[in-house]
Amino acid sequence: MLKSYTLLRAILGNKSLKRSFSCSSYCFSTKWSYTHGPGEIPLRGITIGKLLQTQTEKTPDREAVVFPTTGVRKTFFQLLEEADRFAAGLLELGLKKGDRVGIWGPNSPEWVITQYATARAGLILVNINPLYRSFELEYALQLVDCKAVVCATEFKDQLYYEIMFQLVPELASCKPHTLRSHILPGLKYIIMMGEDDYPGTLKFSDVMAAGSDSSVRQIVDIQDSLQFDEPINIQFTSGTTGFPKGATLSHHNIVNNSYFTGLRLDFHNRPARICCPVPLYHCFGMVLACLQIPNHGATCVFPAPGFDPASALTAVAKEKCTALYGVPTMFIDMLNYPEFDKFDLSTLYTGIMAGSPCPIETMKQVIAKMHMYEVTVCYGTTENSPVTFQSKRNDSVDKRVSTVGTAHPHVEAKVVDEDGKIVPVGTVGELCTRGYTTMLGYWGDEDKTREVCLPDRWYLTGDTAIMDKDGFVQISGRIKDMIIRGGENIYPLEIEQVLYTHPKIKDVQVVGVPDKRLGEQICAWVELKDGETATEEEIRQFCKEKIAKFKVPKYVQFVTEYPLTVTGKVQKFKIREEATISLGLEHVLR
DSSP states (O other), X not given: OHHHHHHHHHHHHHHHHHHHHHOTTOOSOSSBSEEEOOOSSOOOOOOHXXXXXXXXXXXXXXXXXXXXXXXXXXXXXXXXXXHHHHHHHHHHTTOOTTOEEEEESSSOHHHHHHHHHXXXXXOEEEEEOTTOOHHHHXXXXXXXXXXXXXXXXXXXXXXXXXXXXXXXXXXXXXXXXXOOOSSOTTOOEEEESSSOOOTTOEEHHHHHHHOOHHHHHHHHHGGGGSOTTSEEEEEEOOOTTXXXXXXXXEHHHHHHHHHHHHHHTTTTTSOOEEEOOSOTTSHIIIIIIITHHHHHOOEEEXXXXXOOHHHHHHHHHHHTOSEEEXXXXXXXXXXXXXXXXXXXXXXXXXXXXOSSOOOHHHHHHHHHHSOOTTOEEEEEOGGGSSEEEEOOTTSOHHHXXXXXXXXXXXXXXXXXXXXXXXXXXXXOEEEEEEETTSOSEETTOHHHHHHHBOTTOOEEEEEEEEEOTTSOEEEEEEGGGOEEETTEEEOHHHHHHHHTTSTTEEEEEEEEEEETTTEEEEEEEEEEOTTOOOOHHHHXXXXXXXXXXXXXXXXXXXXXXXXXXXXXXXXXXXXXXXXXXXXXXXXXXX
């Protein structure tokens, strides 16, 4: 070891060596955009099911989940008992380890029970977007060959049984245990939440009741046979650029990701009551919130089936939550809720803002008005379990509002150019990550897996980023969102951050629209605060004073809402399509 140190000192010089070892993220050199999250705390080698059992033995009477709108509260003991009972019922139906079980619906107690029941039984949970229509549902179920699907009854304008009936008309004539579908031959059971009877289906409560004592003992006995590296969850990517892909994750992936996220939030030192208005079907809700229950003994409060600012604020106040999760649009809606000042949010100290780039002005308001002085920003992808970068509670406010923090423990990251070469710090390139977080692959699609997971296990995020000498990363945009105007590369996020500082603007999204001469022009969709008015020229003039002329939007359109995914992410491809039509630019595409 001493000889190696002497050799390094001779090569690098004392000054370089000292700087290399003192870097907060273990960067070997401050020159290149590479970092490695230090791993002083080891990874957890345990399955989700055993983790829940272990935590339940420690805190059996502590609240695990709360659903204020329905009045449902479950302790750790009750959650484990009901999960095992439902898992036993699934075994009685004939499901076996490795079978896929879909869950389709908004946040509910049944969703949480199913999540842990499948993990305890070694079944692979398939998260299905609650807003999927029949075509999307058919694609998802066929791709992963689900043997059973747990369905809600309704959500917003979704009538789940009717949509399922479109795919499986055989429901009208078959008995619940004899389902045979021409379109979905692998599907054997449809399990409906609630107490209403639907032809051809089973009731959630009946499956739970079917779990015999011997089957429950079998669930307990098989825990030691389940391996933490085995697949346990399939989460579909958004599919904004094509058909959704099924990112396949292991116990190891998501247990550890949730665990280390919780450590940065101080959940291991302080009692955590998490207000989670984000959907469980998404990794944000399922991993970063729900898996904190067994990882850190947290209580998860789910305010409503879907996001509603009033419900979220009410839940924080009444349940005395210490943490609040959300994507930026959710925080914007809560901050702008007309009766915001009436809610006592003083119990909050932390939370997570993630899912899309966080507007600097919104972050500042969250810290100042919502008492979330230790709020963190998380960055990641579904394929990475999902978090790879997160700010720390003691990072400066400037770092927390301008970057996504530093690499998670046991995670490597680098920024590369178009040829895959690492770029110097401070240079824009594509962010790549590697570590325990990387998915097992896309279910049934090795070709798509190889496109993003290189042979050396580096994952290509598709996001452009800048890394500084201390390993802090700033996300500058999506490679596919980048606007190329007359040869100039323009990142929408830069323009959005400027417009967020306008006192009249509530939210803004910038996209590129087709232009015959320059290839693309900049279009800004602007949502004004309640009671405010503005003109297109006023917005453009504001930009002219702050950014280069070629970055000033040519088009400004005032809107009252944006096309969103169920998680609250803005669908920029839809904005681009709608703006192209409304501006009469379709001819440019021909």
